[in-house]
Amino acid sequence: RGQGVRECLDHVGPENLMPALFTITGTTSALASEVTVEIHNRVHPLNQIVVNIGDAASKKSQMDEIFNELAFELVEEKWRIVEEEKKWRMEAKRDRNAKKQKDRPRFPLRVQTLNTTVANLAERLEDIDGKRAISFTPEIDIPLTKWGRNGTNEFSTMLRLAYDGSTYEREAKSLEAANVHIRSLQWTVIMCGQPESLYKLMSDLTNGLLSRTAIAKMHDNTYDFYKVDLPFTDDEKRRIHEVAHLIGLMRGKMVLPLLEEKSIKWSDNLCKHASKDGNDVLARCRLRDNVIAYRMTVCLMLFKVAERLINEHGYEGAEKALVENPDITAELIVDEQTPAMLKVYQNIADYIVDMEMLFFGDKIKAKYEDKNCRVLGDERKYRTNNDTIYECLPNIFSKDQLAQQCKMNTGEDPAESKVRSMLRNWRNQGLIKENGGMYQKKKYS
Structure with a gap:
């Protein structure tokens, strides 16, 4: 003090x-x-x-x-x-029309x-x-x-x-x-x-x-x-x-x-x-x-x-x-x-x-302790609506099946760009792999 x-x-x-x-x-x-x-x-x-x-x-x-x-x-x-x-400011306002x-x-x-x-x-x-x-x-x-x-x-x-x-x-x-x-x-x-x-x-x-x-x-x-x-x-x-x-x-x-x-x-x-x-x-x-x-x-x-x-x-x-x-x-x-x-x-x-x-x-x-929290590797991730769609799909699914599942979950036909984006994100995250036009899920905990 x-x-x-x-x-x-x-x-x-x-x-x-x-x-x-x-x-x-x-x-x-x-x-x-x-x-x-x-x-x-x-x-x-x-x-x-x-x-x-x-x-x-x-x-x-x-x-x-x-x-x-x-x-x-x-x-x-x-x-x-x-x-x-x-x-x-007053001077600048007064001279705002000046040449210089x-x-x-x-x-x-x-x-x-x-x-x-x-x-x-x-x-x-x-x-x-x-x-x-x-x-x-x-x-x-x-x-x-x-x-x-x-x-x-x-x-x-x-x-x-x-x-x-x-x-x-x-x-x-x-x-x-x-x-x-x-x-x-x-x-x-x-x-x-x-x-x-x-x-x-x-x-x-x-x-x-x-x-x-x-x-x-x-x-x-x-x-x-x-x-x-x-x-x-x-x-x-x-x-x-x-x-x-x-x-x-x-x-x-x-x-x-x-x-x-x-x-x-x-x-x-x-x-x-x-x-x-x-x-x-x-x-x-x-x-x-x-x-x-x-x-x-x-x-x-x-x-x-x-x-x-x-x-x-x-x-x-x-x-x-x-x-x-x-x-x-x-x-x-x-x-x-x-x-x-x-x-x-x-x-x-x-x-x-x-x-x-x-x-x-x-x-x-x-x-x-969030029950909607899962761990992928060492990184903590939080669930979104797309996680629910992913879980409802069969282990091997097509793009059309994904679109149908999106409609069932949201009540609306998904845009083509949204379906492609979901597939791209899942692929980048290591959740799926493509095989002859079909997509195979990878299990996670």
Whole structure:
């Protein structure tokens, strides 16, 4: 609980420590835009995907307040750039009939709204010139309703690429359409919402988004007595703003051998526990959770480094030290691998996997145990209507028999192209082989 963390956690009280902690670390990952960490012999960005889940009136708005104070400088910069862009748009509209049009300048907004199109968001993220952007939304429904099913799929893809800091590219033929080429997508996303919205966001449990997401649950305050919810005091805001500014000046690759050892041990122990119990769901859920917790713990360590610099040099002296010595953060953070901080890592990692099991354990288990699920070789496949048609056919059948069976199952004469497509797919899957104009089925389990 370094300076800045203390004020934020005290603000929400003990019942919502984890959602607040996740919001703190997510926001910090954007502030520390030039900080990376070596995890299991690979250099990682601090990018995070955080989702705070709670019922209506569960005080999710407190997460907004934490974000706004920690990201105070980024938010102020955002509104300044927004005004600049408004001014440019007015001038461009006024001069739209001029012979010589001004080129559109870049507007590097590091705080990005999710109430926009996917194409516009991609262009905005390209404009930030390698810095780390952040999106905070009080409602998951904003991107879900704005983009629809297809847009949400692309949103999921962008989130997964951002978590890994991977390349993101978007090509279009039209000169007016978005053409985006980002070498390394640096973007953190924090979302709040209700459980129903979470399930819509995570409608596909196998695409890797869930394993890259840290979910926190808001306290159930249904039967709580009325409690006064006080805003941050001016002194609390000052202390938060000080460390947030200093974290924004930090840079370098963090190498933390004790935290590395702790992370490997945690992951191995959980894997052994899941193996002992035959718990396939737990074994799957724990993947990447050690890395997410690792990144979050590093963010908390940055607060401790900032507090130490303030205590030793004063606020202005700390600012000067960070500017003049780019390596100072990597040097000082090694000392923050205390037993207490390593215990914090374990608590965060345990909590992340617990929340995945709470919200999605039964759903993942149901997929494993689905009676309509069969295994072909090593690959898990799910049954479709064509499987029923296949099973109803004799071991040796003709194309006409297949057409008749399709009509019996659907009530309509199938198109010739559909019959040919079914035969081609079955042949490619190794389910049938052709023999003199007839087709012979291969048994499967």
